[in-house]
Amino acid sequence: MLTREENELLTRIGPGTPMGAVMRQYWQPAILSSELPERDGQPLRVRLLGEDLIAFRDSNGKVGLLGANCPHRGAPLFFARNEDCGLRCIYHGWKFDTEGRCLDMPNAPGDRDIRNKVRAKNYRCVERNGIVWTYMGPQAEPPAPPELGWSEVPAEHKVMTKQLLECNYAQALEGDLDPSHVSFLHAPLDPRGQSGYQGTAGILSEKHLSEVALEQDVKARDRSPQISVLKTDYGLFVGARRDAGDRYYWRFTQLVLPFYVYVPGAVGSPLHCNVWQPMDDEHTMVWRIQYLHERAFSADERSRLLTGMGAHIPPEGYLPPSTEPGGAWMPRANRTNDYLQDRGAQRKVSFSGIRGIWAQDRACTEGMGAIMDRTQEHLVGTDATLVQMRRLLLSAAKELKHHGAMPPGIGVVPPIMAASTVFQPKSLSWEQLAKDYMRGKAPATA
Amino acid sequence: MLTREENELLTRIGPGTPMGAVMRQYWQPAILSSELPERDGQPLRVRLLGEDLIAFRDSNGKVGLLGANCPHRGAPLFFARNEDCGLRCIYHGWKFDTEGRCLDMPNAPGDRDIRNKVRAKNYRCVERNGIVWTYMGPQAEPPAPPELGWSEVPAEHKVMTKQLLECNYAQALEGDLDPSHVSFLHAPLDPRGQSGYQGTAGILSEKHLSEVALEQDVKARDRSPQISVLKTDYGLFVGARRDAGDRYYWRFTQLVLPFYVYVPGAVGSPLHCNVWQPMDDEHTMVWRIQYLHERAFSADERSRLLTGMGAHIPPEGYLPPSTEPGGAWMPRANRTNDYLQDRGAQRKVSFSGIRGIWAQDRACTEGMGAIMDRTQEHLVGTDATLVQMRRLLLSAAKELKHHGAMPPGIGVVPPIMAASTVFQPKSLSWEQLAKDYMRGKAPATA
């Protein structure tokens, strides 16, 4: 339970807020490279941390991120001409490059002083492996962009999708850090059956599928996992231990600040990271990235991952693009249609009656209200991780505001998660497992 | 005319407001039994007095009314599993019974202390004769549910419908307490003709129909009735007297606090009560109940009442259910389409040009704005009743707030209205008529 003040501190991320200042110290994933497919193509509306921005790819392929309105008279740069290495406002032809410099001011050509002084609001961008990152913070020399495992692998090694979530980032992030809800919200009624409601990872072998069934079974039998949380340089490392008879079944989850969560997939499934990027106080862009270090996905694997009901929503599940930033990423099953919940299926097949893991999570987190009221909650033992997460973020906000201290994890490269769910002998302690993991040594699969 | 402060006091009924405190001393009609048709069926969103709630019928048929969000982490209980005598949240499986007790906490099974402490917000419910009543007040031992005439008769004796009104309860209630508008808003242009615009009570005999025409004629000729108001233990008793030549034509209206109005129907038509239940400050659920003491309606009568244009709107007149509380009860003729007013009909057939009494009333009360500004009004003699109503409610709010005094009428059984419109000799005084009525003696039909 938080006080009203703590809840405000945790959830408000607009310009001028303490948590907004924390977020701005980290690079933000702004858009997928594929959202700006061509040079001199159509600009894109983007909302990040409560700010309205316009992204564009210039004639050299470089991506820029400018304030949504022209510094001259406030006309919308979304309609601008993207030409000759700059965005040219349709109102008076002022032209800006990706750094926000004014290259041309054709209605005041003689006034070079003004042209040199005027600068479009702009944020530094770096494009790497299919993602455009931006730094919105105050440092003249920003830190290096983060190395997150998936950010280093080529775009072909990743399947990336996004969803617009109509609620604050913190409650969505909390959902990801909660290892116990998988035994309920995402559970089929018959753990051994294939309900089709949770989906599969899509690229598992026969051997893997039988292991998935085994895990499903353990999750159904032990629904109150023992949670252990380790504070790391860059966030949290979490172990959720379930009793599997003669062994323990462990699920490791990792929070990399400020909002990256490495959630365990099924044994043998691709690696998986969720990104809970705050668009504004009441909207979150959720990125889901499945990736392989060693090789690219085949076209077939990619297609199966995209059409499954698991971590990704198939492209046809999206509504047509809207004129709002992020509007193109609204799935068909959403708040306005009760996520297409099927009460019959809820009775017979699926715990939730909602199809697909994403929609199941959306129903719960959006249903808490745009900004959840944490003064009314009642936490239990399995919520330990989110308590730690709040402490980390609240402390970071206070330390930055009062002492100018940098938030944790900037410049730190977190160990790459090699395997996230394992069966281990009961004799192996959390301390030993965590130590192995932190050393970069993958816990051996039992 | 009220001051701005009085208007706020009269209209605001959310948690923590003085008038909200008054409302919470009375039982509230929450839903029709038929809205929860089956045991373990789909839960229902309900908004009452500014609070979002979830109603459900458990395995034993008992109805519960819980806060809309799970006390654990705020997930929406609307999506919950309704099973084995409780509502089970889809997020972590916490299960609550109709009293809000936590029956199961499967992600924290060992923590019995927490489970005993946690309680879902819930309001006591009683189901009687087709209606679920709830008590949202502070008393550990609430008063007995009200006896209102129609609340005691079996569901088969009643035709009940509801409408979602997009305005504050008080202006809607005032409309019902105003005996003079029937001569205008609900009038056909030719009082002797059947316009089809006002509808008929639907079950009248030939003899009754000629009496209806007589009444219509009197209402058309005397449009400025003499109003007499008597304060009762439970509200107001109102007589509106019109000159009918050698006799007086009386219409008796009764307000039973906090929001029940017994409006006179035509001679020989069923008894009739309107309920103006405040959903929140800007939405009102209007219940209309026509009922018979002595017998059930026949299927034919019921069908004619429901398809008539009178007090009830036919089921096909409703828009499809929406995901908002009460959304299913929005009629097709509403604010967004100007109530389908027909200007041609207004010229030739009907005073208003709007079909149906309900839609006529909606057009006027919603058109005042979500919360009417009573600092701008100009009342006249025929508005005497609503002046008294405001005094009653404002005084109740002040008395409760400053002296803890219970509002009037709680526990009082109002006399049942036997006949509401009568022709009486001119020699019979209001005092005599009212005295007879209060003694429970029905005024004899002349």
Next chain:
Amino acid sequence: MLTREENELLTRIGPGTPMGAVMRQYWQPAILSSELPERDGQPLRVRLLGEDLIAFRDSNGKVGLLGANCPHRGAPLFFARNEDCGLRCIYHGWKFDTEGRCLDMPNAPGDRDIRNKVRAKNYRCVERNGIVWTYMGPQAEPPAPPELGWSEVPAEHKVMTKQLLECNYAQALEGDLDPSHVSFLHAPLDPRGQSGYQGTAGILSEKHLSEVALEQDVKARDRSPQISVLKTDYGLFVGARRDAGDRYYWRFTQLVLPFYVYVPGAVGSPLHCNVWQPMDDEHTMVWRIQYLHERAFSADERSRLLTGMGAHIPPEGYLPPSTEPGGAWMPRANRTNDYLQDRGAQRKVSFSGIRGIWAQDRACTEGMGAIMDRTQEHLVGTDATLVQMRRLLLSAAKELKHHGAMPPGIGVVPPIMAASTVFQPKSLSWEQLAKDYMRGKAPATA
């Protein structure tokens, strides 16, 4: 750049605001006569200066403008019966004439005192040559309605259309006072080609068309006109000078307070005035009037003007009437569909990629936000006119508030603009041109 306080002062025009007080000293164009086509016909919702009103044409053809709600109990007068020289409320039959007098109070017929006291909120109206004007100010004896050139000519001499703009009046007005944006926003990519994107005036002769091409060419070559602004008794007179080789190309624009702009059309095209009437702080009704002094338009000319892409939007370009005031005047290309911008056309044909001058302007001014934030702008030389306009209006607001001084231009008849674009010898000075113009002497076309 304005301070936040100045921006508020400039933009807020509701009752009780200083700029609202300025606006109320001038007559407002309320509706087109054609919007109330018949006597005793359907009333019309109108919003002016933040006030909701109802316009109606009575049995004698006289137009009245009353407050939207009945003074009795606030019922909406939109639904009223328009009959026998008055508007009769459907709730209780109170009837008001065009002056707001209560003619009948049938539910309180004996109470003549009340009836004489009650008065519907109403504003004096004058109907002249196809337009209904209203005076909303405090003077018992208002000034004479304005003479604006087009207001004196018969309706047949004018083509008038309206558009509902979803932003504050001031940023829209500023767009009209900016002579430099025509070289960009409204420009075809090939100044000599006919893009079909800007439209033509529709009634030009072959000779005129070649002059239009010449002007287009000059505008394309000199995109930074020299601006000269002259303060007049009634507003501003503006000259924008472009170099046309051996001559100067002048465009004269005139602001007549509070919101009339005479924008130069092409040589030989009809005269043209834009009216930026504030509906409320975030909505503006834009009137566009093309007119001829000497004769009526032919049916053919009228039809070509209405179906062109220039100053007027064809009637089929409007969305169906809505129940909101002004809703009928929303064009199909609007904010919700990004003004149907065509990125392909933007690359090949048109600077903006948006069809039609109106839609081009809308995209820019609405895209600034409902109320533009002028604390972030960077003005240049060609913005001189709007700086002067702000000074005029801000000073008028302060003078009226602090010293009760009437704003400028009331009762002044501005000189009629005879020709608005001209080629002149370079030897002719601005001072000379302006002096000639002010004397009512049309500058000779070179």
